[in-house]
Structures are given as C-alpha cells and as structure tokens.
Amino acid sequence: MVKSLLLLSVLSFFATMLPVQAGGDPAAKADWKVGLAQIKITPERPVPMSGYGGRTKPFEKVAQDLYVKALVLEDRDGHRAVLVTSDLLGFPAAVAEPICQRIEKKIGLKREHILLNSSHTHAGPQLSLKATAKDGGEALRTVEYTRQLQDKVVEVVVQAAAKLEPARLSWGGGVVHFVMNRREFTPNGIILGVNPRGLADRTVPVLRIDGADGKPRAILFGAAVHGTTLGADNYQICGDYAGFAQAHVQERYPKAQVMFMLGCAGDANPYPRGTMELTRKHGTVLGEEVCRVLEGKFRPVRGPLRIAFDRAEVPLQATLSRAELEKIVADKRNAKAFAAKQLLALLDHGQKVPAHYSCPLTVWQFGSDLTLAGLSGEVVVDYVPMLEKALGPNQLWIAGYCNDVFGYLPSARVLAEGGYETRGLYSGSAGLFAPEAEAVVVRTIRELARKAGRKLPD
Ligand SMILES: [Zn+2]
Numbered sequence: 001m002v003k004s005l006l007l008l009s010v011l012s013f014f015a016t017m018l019p020v021q022a023g024g025d026p027a028a029k030a031d032w033k034v035g036l037a038q039i040k041i042t043p044e045r046p047v048p049m050s051g052y053g054g055r056t057k058p059f060e061k062v063a064q065d066l067y068v069k070a071l072v073l074e075d076r077d078g079h080r081a082v083l084v085t086s087d088l089l090g091f092p093a094a095v096a097e098p099i100c101q102r103i104e105k106k107i108g109l110k111r112e113h114i115l116l117n118s119s120h121t122h123a124g125p126q127l128s129l130k131a132t133a134k135d136g137g138e139a140l141r142t143v144e145y146t147r148q149l150q151d152k153v154v155e156v157v158v159q160a161a162a163k164l165e166p167a168r169l170s171w172g173g174g175v176v177h178f179v180m181n182r183r184e185f186t187p188n189g190i191i192l193g194v195n196p197r198g199l200a201d202r203t204v205p206v207l208r209i210d211g212a213d214g215k216p217r218a219i220l221f222g223a224a225v226h227g228t229t230l231g232a233d234n235y236q237i238c239g240d241y242a243g244f245a246q247a248h249v250q251e252r253y254p255k256a257q258v259m260f261m262l263g264c265a266g267d268a269n270p271y272p273r274g275t276m277e278l279t280r281k282h283g284t285v286l287g288e289e290v291c292r293v294l295e296g297k298f299r300p301v302r303g304p305l306r307i308a309f310d311r312a313e314v315p316l317q318a319t320l321s322r323a324e325l326e327k328i329v330a331d332k333r334n335a336k337a338f339a340a341k342q343l344l345a346l347l348d349h350g351q352k353v354p355a356h357y358s359c360p361l362t363v364w365q366f367g368s369d370l371t372l373a374g375l376s377g378e379v380v381v382d383y384v385p386m387l388e389k390a391l392g393p394n395q396l397w398i399a400g401y402c403n404d405v406f407g408y409l410p411s412a413r414v415l416a417e418g419g420y421e422t423r424g425l426y427s428g429s430a431g432l433f434a435p436e437a438e439a440v441v442v443r444t445i446r447e448l449a450r451k452a453g454r455k456l457p458d
Contacts (some may be wrong), residue, residue, distance in 0.1 A: 051122030090405025112309030180271035190419030224263030244283020339424030
C-alpha cells in the first residue's frame with residue numbers, strides 16, 4: 001500500500017513536470033468529455049413573479065432573458081453527471097423530482113448524478129404545479145409555465161448529453177465585496193437589514209472548461225449572495241446581479257457557455273440594493289472579477305468523478321404543542337408564523353407535527369483536485385466554516401440552493417438568535433428546523449465526502 005502510494009506520488013510528480021504539448025492533439029489526453037447546451041426560459045405570457053410577497057400584478061417587461069444551462073461531464077471511465085444552472089428562484093422538490101425521473105428515463109442518468117441549481121433571482125417567474133380552474137388565470141399560467149420549464153430542463157440535459165467532446169477542467173477563485181450579511185441586530189430583534197460585521201462568503205469560485213484548442217468552452221462561476229438587488233417594486237424579468245454577471249463574461253468569451261452556481265447565500269444580500277442600475281453594477285463587478293480570474297493561474301481538475309448522494313433526515317421541532325403554535329401565529333411579526341399556521345392545519349386534520357425533513361445532499365469528488373458539496377435549501381453562511389472544518393478548507397466548492405429549495409436551512413446559532421431565516425419550510429412540507437439540524441447536515445456531507453474519496457481531516 002505504502003509502495004503503491006509512493007509510486008503514484010512519484011508518477012504524479014512527473015506528470016506535473018510534463019510540459020504543455022505544443023502541436024499534436026492535446027485533447028487526446030483529456031481527462032474529460034463535456035457536453036453543453038442552454039435554452040431560453042423567459043416567460044412569454046404574463047405570469048406572477050417570485051421571491052417577494054406583496055407584489056400585486058404579473059411582470060410587465062423583460063429586462064433580460066432567463067436561461068437554463070446544462071453541463072454534462074464524463075470522466076475517462078465513463079462516469080457521467082450533469083449540472084443544471086438556472087435563472088430562477090429555486091427548484092422545489094415537486095418540480096425537480098419529475099424532471100430527474102424523465103432525465104433518467106431518456107438518457108439513463110440516475111437521480112444522484114443530477115444537480116439542479118438556481119441563482120435565486122427575485123425577478124423571475126413563480127414555479128408551481130398546483131392550481132385548479134377556480135384559482136384563476138394567473139395561477140393556471142404559472143402551472144403552464146412550470147410544465148414548459150420542466151420540458152426545457154429535460155431537453156437541455158438531453159441536448160448536452162448528445163454532444164460530448166474532449167475537454168480539460170481547471171479551477172481558480174476570486175472575491176467580490178458587494179456580499180453583505182443581512183441579519184441586522186436591533187433593540188427589537190433581528191431584522192432583514194445590513195450587518196457589516198456579520199459573516200459572509202465573498203469568494204468567487206471559477207471552473208474553466210477548455211476545448212481541444214485550449215480555449216474556454218464553458219465557464220462556471222459562483223457567488224454566495226441573494227438575487228435581491230432588485231426589490232419587490234420591480235416588475236421586470238431579470239436574472240438580477242447573476243444574470244448581468246453571466247452576460248458580462250459572455251461578452252468577453254462569446255464562444256463559451258457561461259454558467260452561474262449559487263453558494264451559501266441564505267443570510268446575504270447584495271449591498272447596496274434597490275435599483276436596476278445597482279443590479280447592473282454588481283453584475284459587472286462580479287463578471288469583471290471572473291474575467292480577471294480567468295486571465296490568471298488555474299489548477300487542473302482531473303478525474304475520476306465520484307459522486308455520493310443521500311437524503312438526510314434533518315430534524316424539525318416535533319414537540320411543538322397546539323398552544324405554542326397558536327402563540328407564534330398570534331404574533332404577526334414572528335418569522336415562524338407561516339410555518340406555525342401550516343402545522344396547526346396539520347393538527348386540525350388529525351396529523352402529527354413532522355419530525356424530519358428529507359434534504360437531498362450531494363458531493364462530487366474530482367480526483368484529488370476538487371470537492372463540490374451541493375446542499376439543498378437556502379443555506380445560511382455558517383455552513384461554510386462548519387464544512388471547512390468537517391472536510392478541510394482546501395479544494396472545496398460549497399453550493400447551496402441545489403436540488404430542492406424547501407426553505408431556509410438555518411444553523412443552531414441562527415435558530416438561537418432568531419430572525420427571518422428561522423421561518424422553516426415553505427415548500428414540500430410544514431415544519432420548523434431544530435437546532436440539531438446543522439449537525440445532521442454536516443455529518444452527512446462529511447460521510448458523503450468520505451464515500452466519494454475526499455481525504456478528510458481527523
Ligand atoms: Zn431567499
């Protein structure tokens with residue numbers, strides 16, 4: 001074992017010494033095959049917008065087109081996976097799971113090898129499959145839009161999987177400063193505001209996918225901040241800062257597919273915010289940073305690709321009594337009022353308060369070069385240092401808003417302090433997360449990383 005490890009490390013040492021081949025076909029030695037496709041998902045009929053309560057009408061104008069984009073990866077051993085990014089608020093399980101089933105049926109990609117991410121733009125269409133004729137035209141148009149969107153996500157993955165070409169992967173990173181912790185402490189509790197001393201993940205991870213000619217065929221980058229530069233008074237369809245950032249990079253690299261994947265943005269807002277001008281500005285800043293990073297040094301990302309996926313049974317507060325729930329509902333300002341009302345309705349129907357929510361979690365391990373952890377829900381920033389500790393801080397890309405955006409995924413600290421992110425599930429089920437939730441999520445991700453082959457700290 002020791003000998004073979006030594007041999008491997010000697011080999012990999014010499015591998016790093018090999019000069020980049022001039023001439024010939026560098027792609028002949030490529031570790032990867034990559035397929036790419038994108039489809040426009042801008043709504044064509046007046047549908048309601050998502051993200052803010054209190055909007056009174058459907059969108060009025062399109063400031064920017066929205067897209068779903070697929071990146072299919074295949075390593076030398078034929079292990080395949082797909083990442084889908086989208087200019088949307090988020091995929092709830094009810095919308096995501098039928099998409100995954102159809103993808104598996106069409107091209108054989110299993111659920112665990114599919115990762116759906118959204119930019120969490122608050123200037124996109126609502127998604128819902130629930131409406132009856134009596135809900136009226138807007139609700140029916142939303143259902144129609146959602147069904148078409150599901151077709152397009154399946155289609156974009158099928159298209160990408162049909163044109164795999166040799167590629168090399170590498171990654172680097174930068175930083176942006178408009179990412180602001182939004183949990184503002186006031187004498188009356190925590191409000192959605194501005195907390196410059198609060199933790200925020202300002203990193204900008206960038207994955208570069210080069211074709212046989214050494215030029216980028218795809219650029220995937222991330223940030224960890226809500227798509228909320230535009231406020232509730234905005235009625236223009238737009239990808240928010242992430243949309244403008246993708247457009248900025250696209251202009252510089254017109255032949256590449258430019259994709260955005262959101263990080264642990266649960267308690268981060270852009271700063272400042274509120275206008276289309278600021279949205280463009282943040283997008284330009286992020287896009288420019290990605291371009292700057294692309295001109296610098298990148299580390300190779302080699303195979304094999306190993307994926308571990310699980311649904312963690314994340315603990316909810318299961319012992320809440322009717323009296324406690326009624327007290328929460330009576331306080332209109334309580335962030336938990338919506339969930340408490342739903343839980344009361346369950347009790348009214350003779351059901352129990354659910355004890356767990358099943359959260360999909362995934363880890364993609366790229367050889368020994370990079371680990372991508374994909375968490376579901378609106379993940380608060382505390383999970384970044386927790387996962388850095390559990391997995392080791394290097395060669396780590398942490399994404400939130402993957403696969404099922406069911407509500408906020410708070411930490412024990414956030415739950416103890418209170419505030420908006422404690423509001424519980426808003427999709428898929430009813431419930432309020434328990435303080436033990438974070439330990440279950442972190443333990444599961446660590447276990448998945450071990451299974452996928454990441455070298456873990458003790
Ligand atoms: Zn949110």
